[in-house]
Amino acid sequence: MPHLPWPSFSGLSRRSFVSGSTLAAAAAMTIPAVAAKPRKPIRIGQIGVGHAHADKLSVYRQSPDYEVVGVVEPDPALLEFSMRKPAFQDLPWLSQEELLATPGLEAVLIETEVRNSLDAAEAAVAAGVHVHLDKPAGESLPQFRRILSEADRQGLMVQLGYMYRYNPAVLMLREFLDRGWLGDVFEVHTVMSKVVPPAARQDLAIYPGGIMFELGCHILDLVIGVLGKPDAITSVSRDVADADDTLHDNMLAVLAYPKAIATVKSAAVEVEGFARRHLVVCGTKGTFHIQPLDSPSARVALDEPHGDFRAGYQDVSFPKFTRYVADAADMAQVIRGEKADDFPSAHEWLVQETLLAACGLTTP
Numbered sequence: 001m002p003h004l005p006w007p008s009f010s011g012l013s014r015r016s017f018v019s020g021s022t023l024a025a026a027a028a029m030t031i032p033a034v035a036a037k038p039r040k041p042i043r044i045g046q047i048g049v050g051h052a053h054a055d056k057l058s059v060y061r062q063s064p065d066y067e068v069v070g071v072v073e074p075d076p077a078l079l080e081f082s083m084r085k086p087a088f089q090d091l092p093w094l095s096q097e098e099l100l101a102t103p104g105l106e107a108v109l110i111e112t113e114v115r116n117s118l119d120a121a122e123a124a125v126a127a128g129v130h131v132h133l134d135k136p137a138g139e140s141l142p143q144f145r146r147i148l149s150e151a152d153r154q155g156l157m158v159q160l161g162y163m164y165r166y167n168p169a170v171l172m173l174r175e176f177l178d179r180g181w182l183g184d185v186f187e188v189h190t191v192m193s194k195v196v197p198p199a200a201r202q203d204l205a206i207y208p209g210g211i212m213f214e215l216g217c218h219i220l221d222l223v224i225g226v227l228g229k230p231d232a233i234t235s236v237s238r239d240v241a242d243a244d245d246t247l248h249d250n251m252l253a254v255l256a257y258p259k260a261i262a263t264v265k266s267a268a269v270e271v272e273g274f275a276r277r278h279l280v281v282c283g284t285k286g287t288f289h290i291q292p293l294d295s296p297s298a299r300v301a302l303d304e305p306h307g308d309f310r311a312g313y314q315d316v317s318f319p320k321f322t323r324y325v326a327d328a329a330d331m332a333q334v335i336r337g338e339k340a341d342d343f344p345s346a347h348e349w350l351v352q353e354t355l356l357a358a359c360g361l362t363t364p
Helices: 014-018 025-031 054-062 075-080 096-100 114-126 141-154 168-179 199-203 210-225 325-335 345-358
Strands: 042-048 066-070 105-110 131-132 159-160 185-191 232-237 250-256 261-267 279-283 286-290 297-302 314-316
Touching: 042 096, 042 325, 054 066, 054 105, 054 325, 096 105, 096 114, 096 168, 096 286, 105 114, 105 345, 114 131, 114 141, 131 279, 131 325, 141 159, 159 325, 168 185, 168 210, 168 279, 168 297, 168 325, 185 210, 199 210, 210 232, 210 250, 210 261, 210 279, 210 345, 232 345, 250 345
Parallel strands: 042 066, 042 105, 105 131, 131 159, 185 261
Antiparallel strands: 185 279, 232 250, 250 261, 279 286, 286 297, 297 314
């Protein structure tokens, strides 16, 4: 499957990023405007609450684009715990069969534990509904390929839950790349780490891909968006913590390209790791450094002026970034036929294929 390009937006100016101060402004920059008219909400449900990001259902409940019709969770302990959380209060709890048979259902969020996510996604696609599949896309490449192929056959969207795709700094970076302002990219360096507490380490250790599989997937998605399919992948893993588990907690992947090298680093033992999460893209005409990713700001160096951006280094600030708001809005537009999917199956497949190799689980 060939790599396809990332989304971008037009009308780029430094002032458009610096002056924005609200979430609405960020969303307006991220999702193209459409004519305002009353629209019937998209009926959506959620399968599973075992994923770390399952509470994102709040975004869909708050959006006028969606009507949340119910939640599925077969595990009694998870069900009891989640019923008390604001994201799930006052919603119907259904079986998977009941949810997928709900009249008018158009989409589902797959928020199960990762080991169960592909089975749930496959059932949803078989039922003819669009899917938001939280990351990473399971452990079986053959099953994931089958899901994507069937979704493509039916004209359904399978959107992965990589949370930085619509980060305004990432979109600005993409616009710089599209305009050639950074020249030819020769280096990408990115880090995503944190301290994972003991109980969570035990949960993650069941996956042989380690912390790269759990956290590194988010930034690998960004690297693939910049450089596409690598020629070769080298995976390095070292275990740091003296812990009673088998979690690979210090991992590096090196992606080689004809004229570029990318490094993807993820650790489960970094103090204040959120603050150092970053993406650096170096080209022959400039450098774009986003840090931190979760509350983005950027340092940009250019060899010559472009628009409102001067030569040399400069700092750029952005409106508050809330995860998944733009993803949900984009999915609604795709479902309604108002735009093409920014991340079609070719991209989702390439990310997952590369991720498993970066984890040392497959041969690139």
